[in-house]
Amino acid sequence: MGSVEELRPIFSPKSIAVIGASRSPMKIGYEILQNILVQGYTGKIYPINPEVPEIMGLKVQPSVLAVKDDIDLAIIAVPAEAVPKVMMECAKKKVKGVIVISSGFAETGEKGRLLEEEILQIARKGNMRLIGPNTLGYKDPIDNLDAAFVFGMPRPGEIALISQSGALCIGMVYYANGEYIGLSRVISIGNKADVDDADLIDYLDQDPATKVIAMYIEGIKDGKKFLDAARRCQKPIVVIKAGRTPAGSAAASTHTGSLSGSDIVYDSAFRQVHIQRAYDVIELFDFARALAYQPPALGGRVGIISNGGGAGIMTADWCESVGLKVPNLTKKTIDALRPHLPSITSARNPLDVTGDARFHRYHATGSIMLSDPNIDSLIMVCVHAGIARPREFVGAVIKLVGDKRNLKKPIVACWVGGPEIDEVVQELRVKNIPVYSSASRAAKAVKCLYEEGHRLELIGKKKQARENHS
Structure with a gap:
């Protein structure tokens, strides 16, 4: 068995x-x-x-x-x-x-x-x-079983969460609830005397309710078993590996009895099996939500649309700093964009649709840019300036995600502002559209989707090679 x-x-x-x-x-x-x-x-x-x-x-x-x-x-x-x-x-x-x-x-x-x-x-x-x-213990919001000693159930969703820390596990559940991120299974694994991370990866890979596996790990006892399970897994895996420093490693040994090992070794091993590495809880869920609810990016070329020039520039900087590209648009795209833009701005990438942009300008320019063959993914940015209309921005993003699903290009949103706009973009969270409060988070999420596209491409090539030799 x-x-x-x-x-x-x-x-x-x-x-x-x-x-x-x-x-x-x-x-x-x-x-x-x-x-x-x-x-x-x-x-x-x-x-x-x-x-x-x-x-x-x-x-x-x-x-x-x-x-x-x-x-x-x-x-x-x-x-x-x-x-x-x-x-x-x-x-x-x-x-x-x-x-x-x-x-x-x-x-x-x-x-x-x-x-x-x-x-x-x-x-x-x-x-x-x-x-x-x-x-x-564990919590199962899909089948309504709370086999844990701490009260509080996650919203049902498609991200499985495994944690070696019990307290952090329930903290992550409450964070996910606040961000409207649904979970399929939540498993606190403790000291891992028997059932370990590899066993759970195998189990969750066969779980029809789970699309993405998110993990908090302090140490791995059987490295080969873990890597073999991750290599077999057809679903994306995102991991926080804690105990990266001497201080953190010492704390892990008294927390769950884990020997953390060299962080360089872990980093290299994760790359070999295409595990996405996150460095805190926010980043773990940023990546997991994007992977669960947006298609993988088939390339690293990003289109950026913003109602504020500065925000677009910062987003472009972050995209290139994490290894993505912000390419030039084709002439056909530039010509199609011009009728939708005020005379004070240029049709280029990143695209500044200016502070008075309303629903139609966001939606029309987003639709045109997504159709550009030079663009693999799109980041839509809204700055809550005096004349901005965040509700119309949100409406445009929702419609674009629905209308352009056939293009298989991920769309993520980003916003700059205070509590007023945060309340508005909550609608994006409810609809499982990735939305981030900083350019760096948005860029890293898109890079994560690009890495997932690369992983799936390699799986496809290996499968094709096996078929050719059979």
Whole structure:
């Protein structure tokens, strides 16, 4: 059985045992059980606690061995020293998968490392897959299952999130919610004693609800396994690799017991398998949203339209600084643009449509520039100047994205201004159109789409080569 089928009982369980379920709202076992119930999980739920007969209206069993039915998933939230006994009971019960929420393992030192090795061996002998220990659990907004101890569900979407840090994981969920970025699966992986990043990449690559895999990693134990999984994966992967510096690496070793390794080695390895590297949470979601909801760029040539000359110049600088090109337009494009422009501006790239631009000027010039064979992607910029009309800018971007889908050229938006324009561009976020508050973020997002286009091109060439030799 491959890792995908082995993990299915964990992520699509028909029955769940919550070991350490509690009546006390101060206990993690209470929070886990409550979250499962609140989200409307429709499978069977078995609270396990030898000291109480009932929790939240559910009959409590003293042990998983007292449950008559099969159990797909056991979520364990008991003190670390009690976990081996509970795991042995799960193995005897033939539980298919376990999530160990408890901390106090390899992240605490040698004694904890030995305890982690003990539960890993129990899992292997019992043919159980193990997530954790030292994990938040997971959240599934697609199938309405919250198997975590922190409250708060993401908006449903098409980006899967894997995090080695539990606290950062939930912080990223709240950030994504605020930006109207939907997620398909959110998995806190903890110490990775058994199930690791490579297993989850394989699983999510087969997940029909996921388009993009976004990851926060502190360290990788089996480099070859990880790179092989990333190389097999048909979906784009974006990674924050933390612990890049001596200070960060030292912190990672006490956080999740990770050995970070050389950042130069990680950087080179990521490039080999075409993983997109982000350096903070904002950049991770900038890239993931663009990859999920815009087509890949088939080349690195960018068209820029702005209602402010300075903003267009800055965007051009950023595009070229990240390795993109801002090419000249064809004569046909220039001639087509002129009737739509005021006499004070020139038909060139970047294009200044001037501060009084309204819906038609944005839409007409954007449509013409996208049709230019020298342009592979388009950045639309709105500066909230005194006479600007951000709502008409937003309307033009939305219509362009809808009208020009057949061209397979990505369109991203960028804005400069205060809270008033931010409220207006929220409509773009709601419609999953990438929109950024700085030229640098917009340029890097387009570069990300260009890199994805290059990755897909290489996959196509390899496939063609195999077919030619068959």
